[in-house]
Amino acid sequence: MKLVATLTMLSILANSMVCAQGTSGPSMPKTGPALDDLRAVAPGLGKFATSTVAELWKRPGLAARDRSIATLAVLITRNQSVDLGDEIARALDNGLEPKEVAELITHLAFYAGWSNAMAAVAAAKPVFAAYKVDAGQLPPASPQPLPLDEAGEAARSARVSEQFGAIAPGVVQNTTDVLFKDLWLRPDLAPRDRSLVTVSALVASGQVAQIPYHLNRAMDNGLTRVEVGEVLTHLAFYTGWPNVFTALPIVKDVIEKRAAR
Numbered sequence: 551m552k553l554v555a556t557l558t559m560l561s562i563l564a565n566s567m568v569c570a571q572g573t574s575g576p577s578m579p580k581t582g583p584a585l586d587d588l589r590a591v592a593p594g595l596g597k598f599a600t601s602t603v604a605e606l607w608k609r610p611g612l613a614a615r616d617r618s619i620a621t622l623a624v625l626i627t628r629n630q631s632v633d634l635g636d637e638i639a640r641a642l643d644n645g646l647e648p649k650e651v652a653e654l655i656t657h658l659a660f661y662a663g664w665s666n667a668m669a670a671v672a673a674a675k676p677v678f679a680a681y682k683v684d685a686g687q688l689p690p691a692s693p694q695p696l697p698l699d700e701a702g703e704a705a706r707s708a709r710v711s712e713q714f715g716a717i718a719p720g721v722v723q724n725t726t727d728v729l730f731k732d733l734w735l736r737p738d739l740a741p742r743d744r745s746l747v748t749v750s751a752l753v754a755s756g757q758v759a760q761i762p763y764h765l766n767r768a769m770d771n772g773l774t775r776v777e778v779g780e781v782l783t784h785l786a787f788y789t790g791w792p793n794v795f796t797a798l799p800i801v802k803d804v805i806e807k808r809a810a811r
Contacts (some may be wrong), residue, residue: 570576582634612780623750627662653739695735742772
């Protein structure tokens with residue numbers, strides 16, 4: 551299903567403002583601006599696109615596949631559709647399977663909002679068509695779930711119920727039944743990747759109060775300290791420096807507390 555080609559930097563830029571390392575399929579229509587557009591409107595932006603952001607995707611410490619996961623999480627969370635088709639294509643070229651892209655979108659319906667996920671479906675449809683993705687490559691609607699950590703989920707549920715059960719019992723119930731006993735147990739996106747999607751979405755939306763729980767969960771699920779640092783470095787370009795600097799003290803506190811255990 552992968553469509554991989556070797557192109558020059560200018561050809562890459564014709565398919566993506568941010569210099570994709572992979573390329574979209576030959577029949578995939580470009581959604582982002584071409585290099586000539588950047589030069590005509592913002593030459594400095596074109597310079598950074600062809601140098602700084604192109605090199606960002608090559609930095610060690612975070613696989614290109616993970617960079618695509620984080621980037622898609624940002625674009626969907628912020629409903630930034632201009633480059634979304636290009637980035638879905640790049641994600642497929644970087645090793646994400648169609649079922650993983652589908653699950654990423656499904657996951658973000660709950661962490662970024664229903665309408666943002668619906669917009670992502672519209673952007674993904676022509677990409678999947680260009681890559682000839684069929685129903686057999688997509689996850690089932692109701693798969694066999696992953697095993698549930700009964701003790702951990704019981705503790706989480708009791709804590710949330712005690713805090714908020716009297717205020718919003720429906721939210722508490724759906725958090726247990728829909729998110730943690732269904733969404734997070736869907737097997738076609740690994741728990742580590744779900745955590746990476748979630749943390750990226752929280753940084754992108756400035757929801758720093760939720761970062762400690764989900765970053766701890768991400769690291770418990772296998773995201774390393776080095777990868778966390780590279781995720782933030784990557785997100786600075788895709789969410790803007792202020793969002794990352796707002797998240798940095800929270801991330802620092804989580805990492806320091808884990809190291810002190």
